[in-house]
Every structure is written in structure tokens, then in C-alpha cells.
Amino acid sequence: MPLQSTLSGRSSGSSRVLDTQSDGKSFEELRHECLMKGVLFEDPDFPATDSSLYYSQTVPVQIEWKRPKELCENPKFIVGGASRTDICQGQLGDCWLLAAIASLTLKKEALARVVPHDQDFDRRYAGIFHFQFWHHNQWMDVVVDDRLPSVRNQLIMVHSASNDEFWSALLEKAYAKLHGSYESLKGGSTMEAMEDFTGGLGEVYETKNAPNNLFSIMKKALDRGSMMGCSIDISSSAESEAKTSTGLVKGHAYSITGLEQVNYRGQTVQLIRVRNPWGQVEWNGPWSDNSREWNYVDQAEKNRILQNSTEDGEFWMEFQDFQRNYDKVEICNMTPDSLTDSTKRHWELSMFEGNWIRGSTAGGCRNYIDTFWTNPQFKLELEDADDDDDMCSVVIALMQKNRRKLRMEGLDLETIGFALYEAPNDEDHQGKDFFRYHASKARSRTYINLREVAERFTLPPGKYLLVPTTFQPHHEADFLIRICSEKKAQALEMGSNVDADLPDPPMPSPPEEESDEEKGLRRLFEQLAGSDQAISVRELQQMLNGVLSRRKEIKFDGLSLNTCHSIINLMDVDNTGKLEFQEFKVFWEKMKKWIMLFLSFDTDRSGKMSSYELRIALKAAGMQLNNQLLQLIGLRFADDNYDIDFDDYLTCIVRLENMFRAFQAMDKLKRGRVNMNMMQFLMLSMNV
Known part of the structure; x- marks a missing residue:
């Protein structure tokens, strides 16, 4: 879900920290409960079992989970200050993490945030410790119990050179919990952990x-x-x-x-x-x-x-x-x-969160021009040059989220990268032709399967269009974009507005002025209608399927009853549950436009259009949707080949117009929001 948060200026590191325990309780609350009950904390979210160690293999030796007081007589959290000598590698291949911890010990203020000093094996000891990590744009407070994996009373993971010091072992356990297991920490870069320790x-x-x-x-x-x-x-x-x-x-x-x-x-x-x-x-x-x-x-x-x-x-x-x-x-x-207040200067930062979802926003790189344009797009405006020249320094970092934890589901890092273009003046999501006829001004040096791809650029002041992508289309991932600049930069997501331009339908022509087509439809309508001169949903289905089946350019298996229900809900202005012929005539004019629109995308006359083209099709029908809505619609209506057939296309467009018109009718003051009670909400939901 694309969300923007923009931070600028100097921070004292007091941003909100999120408690991560599944029961919603904080470290202080959990420790207080254990002290009151006289028990040692046992973490239900990261149990002392093999599943917390490995997800793809069996534990090779007999592991015993032991607390520090079972391993030595007088354990300490930190002895004589945290230093690089407190960090010795265990059996896990996470030397990248150890190198980052060693560097962290050189930055005392950063260390104090990651390793809070409000804990030790003193009178407040309750078998519980906590650590703070930056995790995809949010500081997390991760709680662990102090049961550590050991063999013959020796710790098998990270440990201190001093047998009575345990802060580094507990820090590694908390980091493993954040990513799902110890095994998830195998392989990585020092920079990855440094970012998680600092938010840098x-x-x-x-x-x-x-x-x-x-x-x-x-x-x-x-x-x-x-x-x-x-x-x-x-x-x-x-x-x-x-x-x-x-x-x-x-x-x-x-x-x-x-x-x-x-x-x-x-x-x-x-x-x-x-x-x-x-x-x-x-x-x-x-x-x-x-x-x-x-x-x-x-x-x-x-x-x-x-x-x-x-x-x-x-x-x-x-x-x-x-x-x-x-x-x-x-x-x-x-x-x-x-940063701390003592820092001489600071960066300006803009951040965006988003997703690549197959069938809607997972367009792949520029090699795939037919879908590349469907990727999320962001506009960056560099207004002021750096202090020492007339250019703008900017660092752009694209990070894919949660991939270590997703290893347990068989998903590994995607191959990612990004490109920068000169941006047009509007804020609309740019289409295929823009990228067909405009070359990029800058790009990531390569597409690579790393957690983060970051590049520094020196650009003239101006407006730029940033397009983050996976290398291949249809590959899904969540991502975070961070844009750092020396001077304040404006950034926004393109095509983020949701709106509809739906003019009132024209008055239907009187019977004496009807065209030959309308006269033919009237005869068919009157054959199906009862004495009330209106047709039910099943009669509408029969009529439309009969008429459309004669049009050889439309390949479809017939409209479903659900689609016809949606049509009646849209056009039934007098709420009879049926359509009169005047209402049907208005709908038929809409239908002809929607058919021509569908055929413009169904170029091979297969009776289907690509779900990636839905943004353009809906915009041509007067409706502008953002990425979040397009992703939902793609998941709802697209098949396994990312195609939408005519019946689903019609259902989608009719329901959207119905919802837009219902909202506009309730939004009397045109403020872009409405208030409704449960009854109104249920009536609206059941009527779409």
C-alpha cells in the first residue's frame, strides 16, 4: 500500500517505537507481570524449540536452551562497556551481522538505542530482555527471553569472549526473532545490519x-x-x-x-x-x-x-x-x-512504501515495454542546488521488504532496480508511449538480487520521474523507497488521485425519433417484458446475450447473472429491481462505448484484455484509480494469465460507476468524504 512520509530537519531520535509482541504488551509491562508473579519470562512468539533455529533442516546436534544463570554463576548483561571483543562468531554464517555489531560499538549513542541499558541480571531480572531495530521505516522494540541455544553448557551462536557477558548473544537472538529464525540470518551484507541498527x-x-x-x-x-x-x-x-x-x-x-x-x-x-x-x-x-x-x-x-x-x-x-x-x-x-542534536548538518529525507502486484503493478524493467509503464511511479522535484555547486546531490535507495522472513515460504530476494526520467508537469501516471519515446536520465547501475539497491546521483535542479521495478514482470514484492538530498526535495506518488468524471446521461429520445437500432431493441424488449413493461435480471441477461452474440467481434461466453444484477443496480433509478425501456436505452448508449473501449484493448479478438491495461481503460471511461485500487481489482478479476474477459470487464466498470455515483450523491459538499451509519453502509454494499 503506497504511503508517503516525509521527514526533514534534525531529529533527536525520539520517534515512536512499535511494540512487536503478539499480545500487544510492552517490555516494561511483560517484565512487571513476571516480577509480580515471581516467574521467568518464556516467549511464546519465539519459543525455545528447533523451529526458532532452522526452517529447512534438522538441528544437527542435541540443543539445550539455557538461561545465563544456568551457564555461569554471576552473569552480566554488559561488562566494562560494550566493545568489539564482546562479539565472537558461533556456528551460524552471519559474520556480516557481527561486523555491523562491532561497528555499532564505536557509536555509543546508536548503540544505546539498539541495546537499551535499562536491563541486567539485577533485582529487576525476570528472564526478559529487549532490543530496538529499524525495520522498513519503523523502529521496532523486540522482546526475547534469555534462553539461549547451547551444547554442553557452551553457547553455539554469537557469544562474548567473556563467559559471563551476554548482551551480544541476546542481541543476535532478538534479530533472529525479527526475521523468523536463526537460519534466516545466514548470508548478508554488513550494510544491511548497519541500516537496521541506525535507520541509516x-x-x-x-x-x-x-x-x-x-x-x-x-x-x-x-x-x-x-x-x-x-x-x-x-x-x-x-x-x-x-x-x-x-x-x-x-x-x-x-x-x-x-x-x-x-x-x-x-x-x-x-x-x-x-x-x-x-x-x-x-x-x-x-x-x-x-x-x-x-x-x-x-x-x-x-x-x-x-x-x-x-x-x-x-x-x-x-x-x-x-x-x-x-x-x-x-x-x-x-x-x-x-541523528542527534550534536550533528553539524543533516540530510533531507522522503520515503514511500509500495508493492509490485502481478496483474496490475508488477511491470518488470524497461525490457518489457508493454508492462513497464504499469510499475509505481514517483515524482521528485529538486529545487535548490547544493551549497558548493549548481547541481543537486541525491541518494535513492530501493529496498525490498521482509524477504528474510519469506525465505521460510520458499521466496528469496527479487532482482530489483530503478530508472529516472525527466518528469512532465502533470501528476498523472505516465503511459506506455511516454517511456517508448523518452530515454532515462539516470538509473541504478545494475539489477541485482540484494535487499537494497542504492545509488548517488548529481543532477541539475528539475523534476524527475522515478520508476522502481523488479527485473521480470509478474514478480511480487513489497518495497520501500528512500530519497536523501542535501537540500529539501518535493516528492509525491504519480497517479495517486482517485476521481471520476461521470456526466449525467442524455435524455433518451422519444419513440417517434428512435433510430432503427433502438426500434429493433424496443421490439426485443417488449417480447421479454411483462405487463409492467419492465424486464427482470434474467430477462436482461437473455436480451443482452442475444444481442451481443450477433456481434462477431465480441468473443465471450455470455454475461453472468451477477453482471446483469450490477447493471440493474446502476440503471434502476426508480428502485423497482427491474429496467424499463427508457432506462435500458440509456444503458445501451453506455454499453456501446464500453464495447468499443474493450475492443481497442482486445487487439487479437480473443475476448480478453490484459489486466495491466485496466488503468487506461478505466481512465477512458472517466474513472481514475490509484495503485491500491488497481491492485485489488486485478486480484479480483484477472485470471492466471493476467487477462480479464468481457464479462468481468463489464462487471468491473459497471460496479465502479455505481459506487462513484453513489458516493457523489452522498458527498453533497464535494469534500471527498462522506459519513454513514451501519444501515446506510449495508444498504449501499448490498446494492452494488
Whole structure:
């Protein structure tokens, strides 16, 4: 369901957190209940059973779920502050998660949000703990009990190097619960978890193929409170954690903590500060600690730059050396919801949620031009250029939702991407011809089966049309779009208005002025009508099927009784449950237009039209629907091949006109909303 929320300005991280327990109770309520009853919490939503561990395999060993007090004499939640040494990998292939947790320990404010410090093994201990994660545009408070999987009194998943510390093991359990099971955490990227820990928006750069302004991009990101990391690729597992002659470690996660420019022998040199969480093992090349390059820097400038570089493992190097030695840079941009008041600058953020539904809005990529245009479309207006040039910096991130949890249903990540076009001035959903004759101005570098595809663009101010898609049509997924810009940008969903232009039908012609067609219909009508000169629903069905069967261009198996009921409900102005001939004549004029409309889409005369064309067909009939309604109609009327036959097409269009006219009649003040009681609602529902 497409929903927009726009955040701008600075946030103190106080956005609402959603309680996730199925009974609706908060962590505080559940802990209080357990303390009052003198029991330890047992989580019914994530039980201590094999199903919480694996969904596609049996547990290979005999697992015992044990609480920390059963594993050691004096357990602690956190010992001496949370640090990277508290995180040791277990049997699960989730090193990506561990690397993110290690980076999180370097950001104390972010850590305090994910790992609330209002819990421990003290007098308030009740076997219950909680953690907070950002999950698809919403902060979630996830509650777990402290029963942890173990074998022979040893934890088999994430654990601390200290046997009496348990925050990291419990954090992993809460994250596994969020995604359905421990097995759901197999395989992933560090950036994915970093986003879930901060609500930030991730970018990844290959240093050897990075844009020329990478230094500027990274400097602005740091100014906005972003978290950054870097690493050196390995060609084999044997190289993992291997130390180079320059003091750098391959396959190891580093943090980036500073960027500066200094005057060195009359030239400006770009420097970067990098931190090795190990400590001590540092870069030993130019600009390293005590290197001779510092002797040629003004003393005041040197003091300013080096005053915060006292930690072991932290070092400076020239940015060109950095690009030569490191292979990857990961930037987790902090959105307004992630920032603290101390952050110097901030991003502007717009967000949209939507879906690709087969038969209506799952159009696939530009390779499939006949359906590409049916994908959700969003208009982005970049009004103000950046402070340092006349262009606009914008990061667009497309995320598919809930795919880890859906693995249990056999669904994996879809291949996704997006394209940007120059937008027209109107706000209508653009049709096939627009994309046939207009080339994209920018696009994601590739379509790929990742949770999120994010790209940074530098664009001139203007209006742009964003089209997110799966690679192939008819593939379903829910998605979230985040648009980050340096300056405030306007964003909206195209074609989101729901409206109908339904003029009053013309007065039927008097008998003496009837056309030959009308005279023929009158004779047939009078043969079927009774003494009241009106036809019932079955007589209408007989009449229409007889008339339409003579039209060879319409291929159909006959109109259903339900369709004819809908026709009578639309045209029966005197509420007799039947149609008089004057009412039928008005309907027949509508019917002829609807037939011609259907035939314009039934190009192969199969008696069917593509459900993807429904938006255009309904608009031509005077009705404009948004994606949500089109998705519902597609699910209701389309067959397995995403086609709609003539009978269902007619039922759909008649019911929609009936509903629009009923609403317009009740909306006397034309405010776009009506109030009704239960009786009115039931009368309206039963009459459609």
C-alpha cells in the first residue's frame, strides 16, 4: 500500500517505537507481570524449540536452551562497556551481522538505542530482555527471553569472549526473532545490519572505480554524522586477516573517523583517518604516526588535526594512498530519524512504501515495454542546488521488504532496480508511449538480487520521474523507497488521485425519433417484458446475450447473472429491481462505448484484455484509480494469465460507476468524504 512520509530537519531520535509482541504488551509491562508473579519470562512468539533455529533442516546436534544463570554463576548483561571483543562468531554464517555489531560499538549513542541499558541480571531480572531495530521505516522494540541455544553448557551462536557477558548473544537472538529464525540470518551484507541498527541509508563504493569527488562525498557524509567503514578484498580464505608490509590487514573491517585537507609544502593534500578496531596494528606509510610529512605542516594546523587522534589503531594516510590500498568504502548515511542534536548538518529525507502486484503493478524493467509503464511511479522535484555547486546531490535507495522472513515460504530476494526520467508537469501516471519515446536520465547501475539497491546521483535542479521495478514482470514484492538530498526535495506518488468524471446521461429520445437500432431493441424488449413493461435480471441477461452474440467481434461466453444484477443496480433509478425501456436505452448508449473501449484493448479478438491495461481503460471511461485500487481489482478479476474477459470487464466498470455515483450523491459538499451509519453502509454494499 503506497504511503508517503516525509521527514526533514534534525531529529533527536525520539520517534515512536512499535511494540512487536503478539499480545500487544510492552517490555516494561511483560517484565512487571513476571516480577509480580515471581516467574521467568518464556516467549511464546519465539519459543525455545528447533523451529526458532532452522526452517529447512534438522538441528544437527542435541540443543539445550539455557538461561545465563544456568551457564555461569554471576552473569552480566554488559561488562566494562560494550566493545568489539564482546562479539565472537558461533556456528551460524552471519559474520556480516557481527561486523555491523562491532561497528555499532564505536557509536555509543546508536548503540544505546539498539541495546537499551535499562536491563541486567539485577533485582529487576525476570528472564526478559529487549532490543530496538529499524525495520522498513519503523523502529521496532523486540522482546526475547534469555534462553539461549547451547551444547554442553557452551553457547553455539554469537557469544562474548567473556563467559559471563551476554548482551551480544541476546542481541543476535532478538534479530533472529525479527526475521523468523536463526537460519534466516545466514548470508548478508554488513550494510544491511548497519541500516537496521541506525535507520541509516547505505552506499557502497569500489575505491578503484569511485567517482572523482569521492573525498567530498565522504567528507559531507561525516559532517552529517554518517558511519563509514572500509576494507581490503581477499582473493582466498588464506589471505583473511593477513597483514601487509604497510601494516594494513586484508579482509578486515576498518572504521573511517576523519577527513581533512592540509597545506603541505605549498600544496593542498587530502588526508583520511582510519581506525583498526584491533588497536596497535597500523599503517606505517606516509602521514602515519611520527612520519616526516608532519614536520612540514603548520604547527597550529598539526595540533588541530592530531588532537583527537590518540587512540591506538587510529592513523592518518593520504587519500590517494587510501584508494590504492583499500578496495571498498561503505557509508551508512544517517537520516533525520538517526541523528542527534550534536550533528553539524543533516540530510533531507522522503520515503514511500509500495508493492509490485502481478496483474496490475508488477511491470518488470524497461525490457518489457508493454508492462513497464504499469510499475509505481514517483515524482521528485529538486529545487535548490547544493551549497558548493549548481547541481543537486541525491541518494535513492530501493529496498525490498521482509524477504528474510519469506525465505521460510520458499521466496528469496527479487532482482530489483530503478530508472529516472525527466518528469512532465502533470501528476498523472505516465503511459506506455511516454517511456517508448523518452530515454532515462539516470538509473541504478545494475539489477541485482540484494535487499537494497542504492545509488548517488548529481543532477541539475528539475523534476524527475522515478520508476522502481523488479527485473521480470509478474514478480511480487513489497518495497520501500528512500530519497536523501542535501537540500529539501518535493516528492509525491504519480497517479495517486482517485476521481471520476461521470456526466449525467442524455435524455433518451422519444419513440417517434428512435433510430432503427433502438426500434429493433424496443421490439426485443417488449417480447421479454411483462405487463409492467419492465424486464427482470434474467430477462436482461437473455436480451443482452442475444444481442451481443450477433456481434462477431465480441468473443465471450455470455454475461453472468451477477453482471446483469450490477447493471440493474446502476440503471434502476426508480428502485423497482427491474429496467424499463427508457432506462435500458440509456444503458445501451453506455454499453456501446464500453464495447468499443474493450475492443481497442482486445487487439487479437480473443475476448480478453490484459489486466495491466485496466488503468487506461478505466481512465477512458472517466474513472481514475490509484495503485491500491488497481491492485485489488486485478486480484479480483484477472485470471492466471493476467487477462480479464468481457464479462468481468463489464462487471468491473459497471460496479465502479455505481459506487462513484453513489458516493457523489452522498458527498453533497464535494469534500471527498462522506459519513454513514451501519444501515446506510449495508444498504449501499448490498446494492452494488
